[in-house]
Amino acid sequence: xxxxxxxxxxxxxxxxxxxxxxxxxxxxxxxxxxxxxxxxxxxxxxxxxxxxxxxxxxxxxxxxxxxxxxxxxxxxxxxxxxxxxxxxxxxxxxxxxxxxxxxxxxxxxxxxxxxxxxxxxxxxxxxxxxxxxxxxxxxxxxxxxxxxxxxxxxxxxxxxxxxxxxxxxxxxxxxxxxxxxxxxxxxxxxxxxxxxxxxxxxxxxxxxxxxxxxxxxxxxxxxxxxxxxxxxxxxxxxxxxxxxxxxxxxxxxxxxxxxxxxxxxxxxxxxxxxxxxxxxxxxxxxxxxxxxxxxxxxxxxxxxxxxxxxxxxxxxxxxxxxxx
Amino acid sequence: xxxxxxxxxxxxxxxxxxxxxxxxxxxxxxxxxxxxxxxxxxxxxxxxxxxxxxxxxxxxxxxxxxxxxxxxxxxxxxxxxxxxxxxxxxxxxxxxxxxxxxxxxxxxxxxxxxxxxxxxxxxxxxxxxxxxxxxxxxxxxxxxxxxxxxxxxxxxxxxxxxxxxxxxxxxxxxx
Numbered sequence: 001x002x003x004x005x006x007x008x009x010x011x012x013x014x015x016x017x018x019x020x021x022x023x024x025x026x027x028x029x030x031x032x033x034x035x036x037x038x039x040x041x042x043x044x045x046x047x048x049x050x051x052x053x054x055x056x057x058x059x060x061x062x063x064x065x066x067x068x069x070x071x072x073x074x075x076x077x078x079x080x081x082x083x084x085x086x087x088x089x090x091x092x093x094x095x096x097x098x099x100x101x102x103x104x105x106x107x108x109x110x111x112x113x114x115x116x117x118x119x120x121x122x123x124x125x126x127x128x129x130x131x132x133x134x135x136x137x138x139x140x141x142x143x144x145x146x147x148x149x150x151x152x153x154x155x156x157x158x159x160x161x162x163x164x165x166x167x168x169x170x171x172x173x174x175x176x177x178x179x180x181x182x183x184x185x186x187x188x189x190x191x192x193x194x195x196x197x198x199x200x201x202x203x204x205x206x207x208x209x210x211x212x213x214x215x216x217x218x219x220x221x222x223x224x225x226x227x228x229x230x231x232x233x234x235x236x237x238x239x240x241x242x243x244x245x246x247x248x249x250x251x252x253x254x255x256x257x258x259x260x261x262x263x264x265x266x267x268x269x270x271x272x273x274x275x276x277x278x279x280x281x282x283x284x285x286x287x288x289x290x291x292x293x294x295x296x297x298x299x300x301x302x303x304x305x306x307x308x309x310x311x312x313x314x315x316x317x318x319x320x321x322x323x324x
Numbered sequence: 325x326x327x328x329x330x331x332x333x334x335x336x337x338x339x340x341x342x343x344x345x346x347x348x349x350x351x352x353x354x355x356x357x358x359x360x361x362x363x364x365x366x367x368x369x370x371x372x373x374x375x376x377x378x379x380x381x382x383x384x385x386x387x388x389x390x391x392x393x394x395x396x397x398x399x400x401x402x403x404x405x406x407x408x409x410x411x412x413x414x415x416x417x418x419x420x421x422x423x424x425x426x427x428x429x430x431x432x433x434x435x436x437x438x439x440x441x442x443x444x445x446x447x448x449x450x451x452x453x454x455x456x457x458x459x460x461x462x463x464x465x466x467x468x469x470x471x472x473x474x475x476x477x478x479x480x481x482x483x484x485x486x487x488x489x490x491x492x493x494x495x496x497x498x499x
Contacts, residue, residue, distance in 0.1 A: 008341075
């Protein structure tokens with residue numbers, strides 16, 4: 001790691017003032033930023049430790065879920081209120097990382113985590129996300145884990161979060177504070193696909209701090225689910241995953257919430273598939289049709305071609321689980 | 325290691341008391357004992373425990389949160405000590421394998437690992453045991469699948485998993 005200075009913030013205001021300085025970076029759980037610093041991918045001049053801020057709450061009120069930015073993955077996953085109202089969120093968390101990492105990692109850090117693309121993490125290789133204009137090593141390289149949706153000629157890196165997929169599906173909103181006030185951003189609108197600027201991953205500005213996440217009330221989210229396919233049973237990133245909530249009335253789908261993970265450059269809301277399903281019968285044939293629609297824009301890069309049929313099957317299984 | 329910063333004061337955080345980049349005094353409370361040390365901010369909790377407090381039971385395997393050999397408890401919760409900074413834990417209660425038991429008075433998990441031969445080379449064992457002690461305190465169901473799932477953050481390259489699970493199951497029943 002490069003040498004850096006360290007400061008502990010005891011108020012949100014102090015954190016924002018310090019975090020807005022050039023070279024400053026917030027640290028919460030540290031599981032992502034320190035890993036990247038060891039690889040020289042990140043080289044902050046000062047780390048602002050925000051762990052002392054009072055941002056750890058986990059509350060379900062009037063059906064809506066509020067998560068403080070510093071709520072830990074393990075605590076959110078263990079919350080019976082979350083398990084009951086938004087099982088897709090609890091499952092996505094439980095199926096992420098390891099118990100140790102879930103005890104450390106914060107919710108805001110999770111949604112901000114950087115890609116696990118090996119080229120992004122290896123400073124000896126080209127990567128447009130880490131070093132704009134240097135090229136993409138994954139395009140013609142080892143790309144089994146890379147994305148098939150939302151890619152560009154400049155970047156095919158997968159967004160690695162599980163819970164962000166569930167949060168995007170459930171219309172989660174980020175609460176952001178800055179030196180002049182605050183703003184809310186719908187999580188789905190927060191992420192930017194790589195396009196020509198893969199180094200710009202979201203709309204967060206320097207000095208802005210995510211202080212919390214709200215998931216609006218959604219009654220039928222009580223039967224939502226999250227399905228994750230991966231190379232081993234635990235402690236592994238998704239090859240393909242799906243977060244789903246369905247409103248079914250007398251065998252007919254009234255509304256659908258669908259997001260895909262492990263296959264896209266950002267947590268991927270499948271709105272076309274949602275619209276396709278609305279009004280259809282809640283049958284496997286409908287789900288298979290929706291899965292075709294969801295992956296219709298998918299493009300494989302050789303080693304990851306298998307993710308397109310895999311993601312369809314994962315989505316069908318999730319839709320069946322959410323309607324069971 | 326990285327390149328020294330150009331010029332002092334480049335990395336000051338506005339309005340906050342800043343430490344480093346040079347080494348400064350830090351006191352960590354490990355197994356109930358205060359350990360004072362002089363470390364740079366970039367020193368991980370793992371390196372502080374091993375190299376500065378001299379408690380080498382905690383092991384450095386991958387140093388990137390993949391293997392679990394560095395598992396310690398902070399305020400009773402198991403974490404990877406390689407992915408956190410020593411300076412972040414001045415207010416915390418840190419427990420390492422040295423605080424779990426000793427040769428005269430084994431912790432039930434340690435006794436169960438011996439009874440069930442839950443190790444071969446032993447490198448991952450301190451992390452396995454600290455993780456198991458914390459896992460049992462978390463109140464999970466004590467069945468084979470749950471133990472396998474809840475111990476998945478600790479890798480054993482000798483492949484002693486069946487015996488490790490046996491040991492945790494027994495310790496779980498007696499605890």
